[in-house]
Amino acid sequence: MPTADELSVFTRLATLTPDELGTLAAAAHEVSFSAGHRLIEEGRPADRCWLIRSGLILLDAQVPGRGDVVIQTLGGGDLLGWSWLVPPYRWHFGAVAAEPVEAVEFDSAALTELVDADPRFGRALTLTLFEALLERLQSTRARLLDLYRNPAETPALYPPRLTAERGGR
Numbered sequence: 001m002p003t004a005d006e007l008s009v010f011t012r013l014a015t016l017t018p019d020e021l022g023t024l025a026a027a028a029h030e031v032s033f034s035a036g037h038r039l040i041e042e043g044r045p046a047d048r049c050w051l052i053r054s055g056l057i058l059l060d061a062q063v064p065g066r067g068d069v070v071i072q073t074l075g076g077g078d079l080l081g082w083s084w085l086v087p088p089y090r091w092h093f094g095a096v097a098a099e100p101v102e103a104v105e106f107d108s109a110a111l112t113e114l115v116d117a118d119p120r121f122g123r124a125l126t127l128t129l130f131e132a133l134l135e136r137l138q139s140t141r142a143r144l145l146d147l148y149r150n151p152a153e154t155p156a157l158y159p160p161r162l163t164a165e166r167g168g169r
């Protein structure tokens with residue numbers, strides 16, 4: 001089981017107090033996965049989440065006629081597994097280790113018990129997870145904007161610079 005001090009090195013958990021980190025550590029244990037190991041299978045029950053220490057994990061989605069399509073890569077410091085937070089508690093994506101992975105695994109039932117027992121801890125944990133989720137959403141948004149932009153268009157955010165020849169000073 002990792003200690004509160006060991007969890008404190010994760011930037012993602014920086015807003016949690018030492019006591020909150022200790023509470024979180026009570027629901028955690030160290031795990032490792034070899035390259036090619038499938039951690040999450042889309043549609044199956046979601047009963048855990050991970051804080052990645054090292055290695056790479058590929059998030060994928062099942063696409064009819066194409067199989068599993070990689071949609072994002074996660075690495076050290078990233079969180080994996082949100083689906084345990086919201087009914088029906090089923091994985092919305094898949095995940096496979098692209099290389100050997102070291103992680104801290106949290107049992108969702110244990111986390112739920114801790115959150116129910118201590119609403120202050122529950123709020124702190126929820127805010128931490130929500131912040132990470134918003135960052136992931138913004139990253140996805142940026143990738144989608146890049147994917148669907150017309151290469152012939154000049155982005156409106158970056159107008160051409162004025163030069164002396166074009167009427168600038």
